Amino acid sequence: MMGHSVDKEKKEGYLIFRFILIILGCWAAGYFVGRGAAHIPDDYLKLPQRILENGTRFFPFVFAGYNIILALSCFILNYRAKKRLTEWDGVDEDVLDSVDHKLNYPIFLANIAMIMNMFSFPLAIEMTESPVFENGEQEIFMAAVMVILFLGFVWITAVQYTVLKLTRRMNPEKRGSVFQLNFHKIWESSCDEAEKMAMYQAGFRAFKTVSNTCMVLWIVTLTMQLLFQTGIFPVLCVCIIFLAGNISYFVAAMKNESANRR
Amino acid sequence: MPLYNRLKEYRARLGVNQQQMGALVGTSRQTISQIERGDYSPSVTLALKIAKVCGTTVEEIFEYVEDVR
Known part of the structure; x- marks a missing residue:
């Protein structure tokens, strides 16, 4: 039992170390891209x-x-x-x-x-x-x-x-x-438990994909802002999509949680 | 999912197709098909409805087998 707990702590330590390495790597990449942007020819x-x-x-x-x-x-x-x-x-x-x-x-x-x-x-x-x-x-x-x-x-x-x-x-x-106009809502109401389960699983997968894509797009739009002076608007758009996805996910999750408690 | 079932056999005894079986238990044809293939484990409510329509118990239709892996 004790050995299991030590293993778990070691694994957690490794995950924290890996996370810090990724953050440092991203920071270094951002630094060099930013510095490099100043030396790019106009052409x-x-x-x-x-x-x-x-x-x-x-x-x-x-x-x-x-x-x-x-x-x-x-x-x-x-x-x-x-x-x-x-x-x-x-x-x-x-x-x-x-x-x-x-x-x-x-x-x-x-x-x-x-x-x-x-x-x-x-x-x-x-x-x-x-x-x-x-x-x-x-x-x-x-x-x-x-x-x-x-x-x-x-x-x-x-x-x-x-x-x-x-x-x-x-x-x-x-x-x-x-x-x-409310086709999705009507369609969902005519689906049974297995179909709803499949839809919700697909929805969760889509949420994860969109979140990962937003992270990548944030880096891309930030790099584009530095390299091609594309301005703040593309970054803002990515952040709005990211925010909308997260808010709607957590609101739905909290609603379901309180509905289950009742 | 280690949930095996004999739904196809019981449906054949009733002499109904998947569409008709779905209508009897208040679900879709696809769900009946997925349960029969073992791709979907029904909720307790649906399993009870299926057993009631087939005139037997849930345990007779569905069997949980411990996953030994």
Whole structure:
């Protein structure tokens, strides 16, 4: 019993030592990056601007291209799942599990596309400042971007709608429509204990991933502020996401704790 | 999870599919499928409901086996 406690203390000591080493390592890296930032040539500082300028001409094609590829992938995956369900003999219930599993992919790809489009739009606005544009070209560029953005919104909603329709066909107890603003709440209320457990486990994993990503992004935005004078706003955005995640997590945890005590 | 079950066997005796079994115990088809595969251990409430619908005891359907690892 005593030996167990000594082992535990040794392990704790090692963890504290490792933690201090990591903090010191980060501090040293921050110091050298900060010192190095003062010696970076001006040409290097203009690198992001140059990349933006050179990519401007190709941007609408890239924007449309990845939307077309992702949209086609989603509709093909959805079609295959629908076909499998239509051909189902009504006996082998593993088929339904397989269709359920297959339907996760189009939703995942549609969500990825939505986030990419959300980034591409402000990127396009940034590109309108590019000197590669001649008279009136900016308007054509922006019109093309707006059309792709709108079509992107349409196909993403269509994929979500068709996947949900198929899911409801297999699971008639499920409620909610993609056109409802409180869709997630309604969907959650129609899920049973196993589905809620899976959702909450995934939610906790997402919380951990977002927290780790925020830590990395904080370092990146801080470095960018030092190297490229990107200002305080990117750091502020990262901190707001970090704060929102932590507040919502702890409020929910405390609410659950007090509900369990009652 | 070292929880083994005979739900599939009892469901076959009742002559219902996973969807119908889910409706009988107030849960989804996927959950019945997950329990049968041993991927999900149901709550006490759900286990009792399943046993009641199958007309037997929880111990008859679910068996806890000590993990020896």
